Amino acid sequence: MSALAVKNLSKRFGGLVVTNDVTFSVQPGECHALIGPNGAGKTTLISQLMGELVSDGGTISLRGRRIETLPSHARARAGLARSFQITNLVKRRSVLDNMLLALIGRNGHAFTFFRPLSSEAALITEATDLLAHFSFAGRLHEPVSELSHGEQRVLELAMALAAKPAVLLLDEPMAGLGHEETIKMTDILGELRGEIAMLLVEHDMDAVFRLADRVTVLVSGSVLMTDQPAVVRSDPRVRDLYLGENAS
């Protein structure tokens, strides 16, 4: 059973078809990259997968369970996690607070009124351990606004992973990162390969071809091909697409 199965997904805005009969799947442990020129509809696709946009047709299955009718927060509960193209962290709060939020959402609720967060030892320990794994030890109480862009991205990724998701949607994780930060992020993602199913939307071709097990090419809302990186890379149609595109 695939971790994520998308079948015949379609979406139109008025007369414009942005997602055209898209079908692909992500296997457990696979790193599946989604590439395509600007305007191909990659972010719209991710929004539909997450539930922020309602599709017009098609199905989305998470570990065999149909989720296309569920609201966003329910899909998150079902095991779908996302890292955002524009970081979505609670910048006023500390690193620890943000991680606690991710853990609370995982399978708990927040209708506790009288128990101070500082007394929730189990939760704090789990958060601290996770944060330490991503090198945030000692920076737990810093406000997120004081982290660098790259560090914020890593934190977001850590929070997405905190939920122990079945599938991780990564919307351009390298965007806006400097050279060193890109290497660091690529390493982290590399470590996750085989452990968790990932759908990676990226422009950075080096990262894509280093990390991906399979690649799906999206053009103008339709799937051009799905195959192994080497095959995709040498396909003449793909070459044409990226001729003139800045493949970093």
Add this chain to the structure above:
Amino acid sequence: MDMNLALFLTQLLNGVQLGLILFLLSSGLTLVFGVLNFVNLAHGAFYMLGAFLTAAVALATGSFLVGIVAAALLTAVLAAIVEGTIARALYHRAHLEQVLATFGLLLCAQTAVHYLYGPSGLTVPLPDWLQGFVSLGAITLPTYRLFIVVFGILLAIVLWFVMAKTRAGMIIRASATNRVMAESLGIETQAVFTGLFGAGAVLAAIAGGLIAPITGASINMGGPAVILAFVVIIIGGLGSVRGAFAAAMIVGLIDTLGRAYLTSVLATIFAPKMASTAGPALASILIYAIMAVVLAFKPEGLFPPASR
């Protein structure tokens, strides 16, 4: 003519008249909010000042029309001052702060008028040609209300023409739907803002001047009026003059017909005194309920401006 029909037509006229007054009041407000993203409770102050200035000048010169023109001009100047000093400082602040600051401005204006003209307000004398009644076939209608309707429709047509057919209108509409794009096209937005703010204030003042002979100029008329104007522009769609017109008509008709007929309907079931307090209240409740429903299910309004 049948008494009931005559009564209905009279109330219909009153409803249309109220709707037009509301339209004048809210057209400026919707543009100021739509383009400037500025919540202006002091708009009610312009309405009230329009009434008082019209009254004062009319009493001094003996001419109602001179009063209205003077009120419009004076308000334009006042609005320009307010925009340059206070409003401009608030454009980028949170709406709550705009609400509080303009509320303060409204209070200042109300007390100033209280100080200048006393607590009981002013009454506006009407020239002979606007008094009395006019017979249209089988029905007789008050001349002045007809005047307001005609004047209001003319102003509405002028407004439509300016918005739809002139360059100024195009600029305003462009700024309403996409400010960033408008600025990148080199449109001098601050001048547009000041002009818009002033024009809105003048329209409100005219509305106040027009209603003054009927209701008198009173110190507290600004508050309820501006709240009602906000209800109108929310129902119509923020930034849409078309929407303001439609919503103003809906609100004006519901309020007038509601007050007239709900009271009598209620009086058949309940005691007359109870009905006479409950009827108008119910009409107001209906209007607010409509706004709440619109906000909950179509928050952009009934006739929102073309896509943002």
Add this chain to the structure above:
Amino acid sequence: MTQPAPLMPSPKAQTKSFISPSVFGVLILAGVLWILPFVFLSIGQAFLVDALLRAVILAIAAVSLNFLAFTGGMVSFGHAAFVGIGAYSVGICDHYGISNGFFQLAISLGVSGVFAFVTGTLALRTKGVQFIMITLAFSQIVYYVMLGLDEYGSDDGLIINSSSYFHVIDLSNKTSLYWVALAVLFAQIALFRCLNRSRFGLVLAAADESERRVRSSGLDIFRYKLVAYVLAGMLASLSGVLYANLTGFITPELMDWTQSGDLLFIVTLGGMGTMSAPVVGSAFFVSLEEALSALTIYWHFWFGLILIAVVLFGIERLKRLALEFSGRLR
């Protein structure tokens, strides 16, 4: 405009001192308010006690609004409706000869709870200025309902013949009323401080800044906001119950939008930094009202100017200016 949310105290710091600085501040505030009536009476200014009572009762309504606006980002322009519901619960019960305080309290909490639930379900579908307007609309509806009911006085107001009877506490006694009001006020402050430090507070604060973040963590924001809204509404109704007992005479004006505006002003004055800030805002507001109205009948003019100044220059800067100014006077 809102100041950064207080960061989580690190687990280590909490064990350092027995009473943390902010708890200390609240205790001092409570102490001052406890002593003030005695001070006022001893200098022969009994009317100041009345003003103080009003300030405390007003603060009770402002504290819940402060939580809604500051922690939850929900700026409600209809909070006075709940105060009105509380007041009219007492008034209407009294009208029918029911002066049992517990019964009145139950009605007040029940009606305000249901009202908050229904209106909140609709209002929380919106945000920003639409939320401000829809909460305004709902409170205007309540205002017009009471205005339209001739049976309960409408415009002329409703006289309350006997104060709420609570067996052990006699609310017709001003001193008892004051202790009760203080107790309710500080119980509320304690409650909201707890909430701020709990999971619930974290979710609300996070939702205010980034709804996407909360949703993608798996939480349904709407439910949390609704709970906060209903809680705030029910607690604000207590202010109305006490107010009715204080004045013995209520009118629909209590729920007018200008009253909601006053509450928002109080919350802004306090600075929105802490849960006890509204107490300071309320005290300042009532003092301002008393002082200005004693000087001139045109006091609304100066009040309006102060409103404008507070917004334009920000409460922090004004506080510093005031301190500087008073320093120079000495």
